[in-house]
Structure formats: structure tokens, C-alpha cells
Amino acid sequence: MKCYLTIDFGSTYTKLTAIDIENESILATAKDITTIEDDIMIGFNNAFETLKKEIEKTIPFSEVEFTNKVACSSAAGGLKMFAIGLVPELTAEAAKKAALGAGARVMKTYSYELNSKEMEEIKNAPVDIILLAGGTDGGNKDCILHNAKLIAKHKIEVPVVVAGNKAVADDIEEIFKEAEIDYYMADNVMPKINKLNVEPAREEIRKVFMNKIVEAKGMKNAEEFISGILMPTPAAVLKAAEVLAGGTDDEEGIGDLLVLDIGGATTDVHSIAKGEPTKAGVLIKGLEDPYSKRTVEGDLGMRYSAISLLEAAGSRKIRTYLNDTEKKWDVKGLCRYRHDNIRMVPRNDEEIFFDEAMAMAATEISMTRHCGILECVYTPMGTMFNQVGKDLLNTPFVIGTGGVIIHSKNPKRILEACKFNPQEPVHLKPENPKFLVDKTYILSSMGLLAQELPNLAIRIMKKYLVEV
Template identity: 65%
Template sequence: MNAYLLLDFGSTYTKLTAVDVDNEEILATAKDITTIDSDIMIGFNKAYEELMRQLEGKEVNFVKKLACSSAAGGLKMVAVGLVPDLTAEAAKRAALGAGARVIKVYSYELTKDEIEEIRGLDLDIILLAGGTNGGNKQCIIHNAKMLVEGNINLPIVVAGNKIANDEIREIFKEAGFYFSITENVMPQLNSLNVEPAREEIRKVFMDRITDAKGLSNAENFINGILMPTPAAVLKAAQVLGQGSDEEDGIGDLIIVDIGGATTDIHSIGYGEPTKGGVNMKGLEEPYAKRTVEGDLGMRYSAMSLWEAAGSRKMRKYLGDTERKIDIESSCKYRNQNIRMVPETEEDILFDEAMGKVATELSMERHCGTVECIYTPMGAVYNQLGKDLMEVKYMIGTGGVLVHSSNPGAIMEAGTFDKENAVSLRPKNPKMLIDKTYILSSMGLLAQDYPDKAVRILKKYLVEV
């Protein structure tokens, strides 16, 4: 039978999925520790051996082998724009949507101190934006010159005021920098255009970054590393929500992805007000939106999760236990033992409480809010961000959710709460779990077979 082998070189685990593309079935899945520090193929080979053991007795012909990766910290970027709440924020959203981890966002003209700071960061790509088309061009040109003067010779994606492109092209060409120019992330005030920048970042990731990540050893075995893992998950979310040419989507949805280092939220939907008399305010929201919370993780970021939540919130989710758990010590242990697997009832309870905190805080940051302003004409209601109260589906992925006996309780922590009624979180979504870790692999498959990817997702996502 013809099959696709879909790989995710994750920051902790390398995950393999074998898919029968003709019958639209998952044949086998396997995973092993990602061995980026030595040879990435060591962990891959162990997972591959397990996969082939499961496929024993079946005549499988892998017609294509595609991969995504978040190994070695994933794709790390800084975004540079003009106004913090406008072009700088638009650049950040484009980078996040491309699957990047945005280390920092800079606005206005870069200073020498900021150039030194950028030099000291562990980065892969710089996204350079600034100015609407026909507007301010001095700032983005100044910033291009500063990057050259500081010898910040990293791949640069330019997505700013189009009338500055000719001059920027000459600046980078003369310096011998690797760069690419695409459409402005904000061609008009408050109007987003992030897809061209996302695609350009993905191309640079494929062309330039995979070798630097130690993934070149895998290139001999696979057909290509197509994108960062978060971009693959967002692609799966988009095709599942929207549907494809021949297959209906399921509608607006949210994906909660709780990992060891971050909690990612992906939302598919326009997020316009669901209540009458509410005005949209601020920057336009992308239809496919991703946010990353680098302080909300189960292992690498366990200490910062505790600091963000506070002990009282943690204890709220721990509930009544036989003895009082030392929250600080428990978080510190997980931070120092990133491969810890909870085995005791107490450890499982604590991990699930962490998962609830991560879900609540990351959803609160991702979803929009409504504010009431009193004027001489009466109360006026303004919405900032996406209204996701009527989202139909909430999909959970990540170890704490997949291995939980009650994942619905963890995900419910991210739904609407009357005590925080200004947060526009979903009220009554149907909850699904990605039990077989197929979201990233279906994002890869959707590049070739979007119809099949939608049908497989509908088939294998498990209702809570």
C-alpha cells in the first residue's frame, strides 16, 4: 500500500506517523527522544524501528516522507516595526503565525544599545517591518542601515512600506546580507496582511535554517522539512476549521497545545462581536491566530508558570489533598527534571493543576476583552481582540491532556468564567483530544491532500 511518513522533530520527542493515503487511515505512530545535541537520526531511528515493528506483516511503500521541526528551540525571531501597537504588533503576529518563537519586538528607530542586544540573542531570522504603504519610510531604512552597521548578518525578511524596498534592497545587497522582500504586513492603517510574510519566513526556514539546526542529516532520508511544527499545527487547524475544496470544515475552533516549555493557543475564526452594540477597537485580528506563552510550560517553564499564576491559583486547582503540597519545590523539581513522567497520584494531580493554570492564563491572554466606557451619551462597549465566546470546538493536545483521565476538566479552565466576564473566552465548546498526536502531521499532509487531511482529522480527534 502507498503511505506517507510524516515526522515531527519536536523539542523533546521525535514523533512519526504512517498514513495510508488511499484508505485515509493512520497505520502506526511512534516516538522517541529527540537527539539534536548528538545526531538527530539516533532518536529518529529508534522511533522508526518501533514504527516498522508495528507495521510488520504489511507491505508499506512510503511514497513521501515529510517533516516539520521545533528542535533546538524551534524558529527564533525578533520583529522590528514602527509603532508598537501597529506595525510592530503586525510583524509579531506574522512571525507567530509562521511558527516562530518571537524573542523580542522592537519599535521606532533601533538604537546602538538595541543592536548590541540583538547581537547577543540566539536568533534565526529578523522580520523587518515599519510604515504603511506610502507612509513613513525613514524608520525602516534607518533600521536596515543599523542592522548592517552592527553586522547583524542573519536572514532578514523585509515586510514594510513598499516605497522603501528599493533603497533597502541596495543597502542589504551592498553588505552581502541574505534577505528577501515580501508584501507589507500592514499596507493600510489597522489592516493586516500577514500571509505573504508567513510564507516567506517558512521558505527561509526551509532554505537556510534546517542545516543550522543539525537537521541536515535527516535530509538524506526525507523529502523535505517543510515548516516549523507550530506552523504545521496552525495549518491543520485552518484546514479543519475552513474545510477544503471537497470537504466541509467543522467551523470556528481553538487548539490548546500544552508543552514542556510553552503553551500555544491557535484560534480559527474572525472573532467579531457576538453581542449587539459592541464596537471593534484596535488592530485587526488575523483569521488564523497563534499566541505563544513562553512562561507557561510544564517542565522548562514550570517555575515561571508558578510565578505567573501565584500559589493561590495553583491551590484552587489542586483542591483538597491529604497533605499540603509544596508548590515551589514541585515546580522546581519539574524544571530540573524535564523528562519527568508523573507516576504517583500526587504527581499526576499536580501536573493536571499546572495544565489547568496554563490553559486558563494562555486562553485569557489569547482571547479578546470587552471594556465599558461611560460617555455623556451613555455607556459604550469596545472590544479589543477576538470574541471567541461562540467557538464551536476546543481541541487539546500535549502530554498532560493526552494522558489525562479527565482532559475535559483541564480544558474547562480556559472557558468563560462569570468572575472574569470581560474575557471573551468560549462559553460551551465541544471538546476534542488529539490522542494520537496527528495535528502536526495532518498540517504536513494538507500541503498535498487537504481533503484527506480534513477527513482524517475528523475521524481521529476524540470527543471528550
């Protein structure tokens, strides 16, 4: 039996999926704790042994032939990045959108001409990559040149992806070659005002991840066993969402969708939609969002970020989801406990109920931040509205993934928190979506499979994503 083996080296768990290519089905899945501190293959081998036992329940393992073994990774904190641009509202924001779509976690964005203090901060920070942008094509040259010279002067040792004004591309290459900076050139992320072009930069970031970051994370041992680590895990999830939404020439997609991924450290939201205004009298304002958009909320997580989730949501919001009008729950203490015990697994109904209340708060806040917003404008012709970001009111599908959703007995209750709230009508959240759940944790593996077999990946997702 010919199978694909996909591996997701996660920050907490290493997850394996055996895909039966001939029968277009998931043969088995398994997971174990990721052992990045010692040898990442220890956790992998433990998971692989579990996978063998799961397969043996169906067929002899000796009959399985893994024709391809591919992986993604967010181990050791994933891909951490700084984005540098010209002005915050334009090229700095464009750089951030490109970085997020590539699966990176943007730690900070910088604007205008950097100073020495900022460069020292960048040099000493534990980041994996820098994205340098600035200026539209033929526009401002001084800012990006100044920043490139400072990067060279300070001998920045992490890879730099350059995606700014093409008029200075040759100058920057010369500066970086002379200073022996490890750099990669991409097309401008914003060649014209308010027009994004993020895909070339995303592709260069993925190349850097494959060529440099994997080695830096001590994952060479894994590459000896598998065909290659193709991309960061969030980029794999985004790839799966893109192919499921858009389809191919041979396999129809399901249309616009959102993916909500609640993890221990972050809550990620992916939207595959143009997000154009659906109401009359609404004009788009500012920088357009890419068709494939990802946001990462580093303060909304179930374990690592439990305290910051409490700070972002407030006790009152979490109590609302607990139906706790008499303040019987020690909300602060329970969030603190989860932060201090990041591998805690809820063992009774009370612990599950509290986790799900946290998840609902994370869902509501992350979706509010991801979706577009309406701004009221008064004109001589009457009241008009500007739309900043995407209008996702008519999005037909929301897909939930992440442990708290997958293991919930009532995932719809969590996902309902993402919906449009009539009391906050300026937030353009989905009004009446269908909810699908990634019960078998296959989205990242389908993103990997879609690199070579997109039609098969679509058919498997249609089969295994469960409507609730």
C-alpha cells in the first residue's frame, strides 16, 4: 500500500499522519511530545511507534510503503521575524502581511530611518529573519538605503529578505555583498500605493526557512529520515485553506472560508476571501488585505499565553462565557495555573468548561482583530462608511482546529463566538457561517500534500472536515 507520511514538528507535539494515496483516506495519526531540547527524533520516533500500532489495527505495517515523507515545523517557537518598512500605515504594514502569510510570527515592525539604538535591539534579539521593505517602485529611496547601510554596518547575522523599492535593489545587493550579509532579493511588497504584492516575499521567506532555519533549530537529524521540511506549520495550514477554498482545474473548492487555530501560545486566524464591501455606500480605505490573510495573536493562547489572554479579555468576558454571574470561579488563579503548567490536560468537566470559556474569549477577540471594521464618515451627501480590512460578513465556512476545539464535545459553542455581533455592528465578522472541525488534525498535513497532490488533498479535506 502506497502512503504519504506527513510530519508536523509542533512547539508542543510532533504529529504524524499516514495518508493512503490509493484509497484517498487517512490510514492513521499519532503524536508525541516534541523533543527539541535534546534530539527532535526522540519525539518523532515515539510518535512513529504509536503510528505503527495504529496502522496494525487495520493492516500489517509491513504492507505499508511510504513513497514520500514530508514535514513542516513550528518547533522552538517557529519562525520569528522583524519587519522594517517606510511608514507604519503602508510599507511596514505590507511587510508584516507578507511575513505573516509566510508562516512567520512578526515580533515587531520598524518604520522610517532606523537609529543605532533600534539596530542594537534588532541585532541582539532572538529572531530568525528580517524582512526589509520601504518605498514604492520609483518612490522614496533614502529610507531603505539608510536601513540597508545600518544592517551592513552592524553586521546583522540573520538572513535578510529585501522586498522594497526596485530602484535601489542593485545598490542594496552591493552593500550586502560587501558586508557579507546573508540576503535574499524579492519583488517589492508594495510596488504601488495601496497595492500589495506579497507572494514573492513569502516565497523567499519560505526558502530561508528551508535553507537556514531548519539547520539552526537543530533539525538536521530529521532531514536524514524525511524528504524535506517544506515550510513553517502556519504556512502549511494556509496552503491547505487556499487549495480547499479555490480548488483546482480538476477539483472544485468550497469557496471563501476562515480557519481558526487556537493553540497554547497563539491564536491564528486565516481568511481566504477578497473581503470586498457587501453593503452599499461603503468605500475601502487604506492598504488592501491580501486574498490569503493570516493574523497571529501572540497574547491569546491556552497555556503559554493564558495570563495575557486574561489581560486582553478581562475577567468579565471570561465569566460571561462561564455563565458566572456570582463570581464563583477563580478566573485569575485558573489562568495563572495554566500559564505555570503548560502541559496541563483537562481531566474533568470543570477543567474542560473553563478551557472552553478561555477558547471562546480567544475566538471572539482574534476574529475581531482579523476582520475588517467600518468607520462612519459624514459628508455633504450624508453619512458614508469607510471599510478598513476585509468584509467577511458573508463568509460561508469557518473551520476550527487546535486541541481545545478538536477535543471539545461541543466545538460549535466555541466557534459561535466568532460570529457577527449586532451590538458591535462595525466589526465585519461572518453572520451565518457553517462550522467545520478538523477532528483528525489534518490541515497542516493537507497543506504539505497539496504541494504535490492538490486534488487529492481537496478530496480528503472534504471527506474529513466534519460539519458541526
